[in-house]
Amino acid sequence: MNPRDQHADGGGSTAGSAAPPKRSDAERNRGRIIAAARTVFGRDGLNASMASVAREAGVGIATLFRHFPTKEELVVAVFTDRMEAYAQATDQALAAPDPWHGFTGYIQDVCAMQAADRGFADILTMSFTGAQALEELREQAYQGFLELIGRAKDSGQLREDFTSRDLVLLLMANSGVLSATGDAAPDAWRRMVAWMIQSFQTPARGPLPDPPQDAALYEAMRRASHVVSSPEADKRR
Numbered sequence: 001m002n003p004r005d006q007h008a009d010g011g012g013s014t015a016g017s018a019a020p021p022k023r024s025d026a027e028r029n030r031g032r033i034i035a036a037a038r039t040v041f042g043r044d045g046l047n048a049s050m051a052s053v054a055r056e057a058g059v060g061i062a063t064l065f066r067h068f069p070t071k072e073e074l075v076v077a078v079f080t081d082r083m084e085a086y087a088q089a090t091d092q093a094l095a096a097p098d099p100w101h102g103f104t105g106y107i108q109d110v111c112a113m114q115a116a117d118r119g120f121a122d123i124l125t126m127s128f129t130g131a132q133a134l135e136e137l138r139e140q141a142y143q144g145f146l147e148l149i150g151r152a153k154d155s156g157q158l159r160e161d162f163t164s165r166d167l168v169l170l171l172m173a174n175s176g177v178l179s180a181t182g183d184a185a186p187d188a189w190r191r192m193v194a195w196m197i198q199s200f201q202t203p204a205r206g207p208l209p210d211p212p213q214d215a216a217l218y219e220a221m222r223r224a225s226h227v228v229s230s231p232e233a234d235k236r237r
Contacts, residue, residue, distance in 0.1 A: 030067050032057040037078045041119030045179070046075065046126070048119075075123070076131045082120050083137040086113065090144025099151035103158060104197050106148055107167070111174050111193045115186070121175045125168070127221040159204040165211040168221075170196050 036057035040048045050071055054064040068074040089109050096102030114121035128134050145164060152158035173196075174189050181188040199205075 026067075029057075029059055029063055033059060033064055033067055033074070034077050037074055041075075041078060042117045045118040046122040050074070072128055072130055075128065076134060079120060079123050080133050080137070082113070082117065083123065083134050086110065086124070087137045087140040087144070090141050090148065093148055094144060094151070099148075099155040100157040100201075103148045103152040106145070107170070107197060108193060110171070111189060114171065114174055115178055115189050118178065121178055122224075125172045125175050125221060126224045127218060129222070157202055158200060159202050161204070161208055162200055163211050165214065165217055166200070168217050169211075
């Protein structure tokens, strides 16, 4: 058997045995990057740079971009499971026998999710139009929340002028409180959320200004996500 025959039947071949370790290394690097991104985004929010994720993972920036050419793709890999939990929270809230407890429990749970993860706090107040999986889960949660609103109003416990846009404003406000207080006052968000929940309950203390239009809120979320996912911004950091 000549050397060519040995390579053909696998005897003495090094090419065939070299490929699996390369794939294994790539899988390990991908896993390290995702784990590092969870840590960095959870601590610093989505404004954290891709370079900081690479440092946390112990890989070069070129390796990171080979696996995740854009920050948006990395965000999807890191946060899809959290968005699934966010969507499932509406199902749990709808199962509550008391509509008001289901409604308020959902708000408290979602705000607690924000408090536990700075990156997720950002996700909930941004729109990633290119990330279909995240947007589908957001829509699922939105439809469930509409049902929660209807049930709470039908029970006579939620003021009639409450809209789904008020939840978006609450999540934005909570994200701001979390960003401002940080480790100095980590539970401050709980008081703000409690105040807001009390303001949602009947009887209404007075009329409210009109809520922002859906298009205006969407534009605000889109602008925020554009700043975070800008590849040029990451190249500078």
